[in-house]
C-alpha cells in the first residue's frame with residue numbers, strides 16, 4: 754500500500770528494532786520465536802504485485818503476527834506505524850475483523866509501543882520500563 758513521505762522508513766526502523774528486541778529475548782521467552790512479519794506493504798513492480806495479490810496478499814493485513822493463544826485470544830496481530838503514522842481504512846477494517854474473530858489486534862506507533870503490547874499480551878511484567 755502506498756505511504757507518503759518518510760513514514761515507510763520510520764516504520765521500517767521501528768519494526769526492525771522490535772524484531773531485534775524479540776531476537777534478543779527469545780532464548781528466555783521462547784514464544785517470541787513465533788513472532789513473524791507479513792510483508793504486504795511497500796512499492797513493488799506491478800507484475801510482482803499482481804502475482805502476490807493472486808497468491809493472497811491483501812491490503813490492510815497487519816504487519817506482524819504472534820500466533821500464541823493467550824487469555825482467551827487466538828493470537829496477536831500488530832499493525833506497525835511510524836510515531837505519527839495513521840492506520841488506513843483497510844487496516845482499520847482488518848483490525849475490526851481480527852478482533853471480531855477472537856484475535857487481539859493493535860496499532861502500535863513505534864517499537865516501544867509494540868514491545869509493551871507484546872509484553873502485556875504474553876504476561877511479561879518487567880521490573881522497569
Ligand SMILES: [Mg+2]
Nearest residue numbers: 816832833834
Ligand atoms: Mg504498517
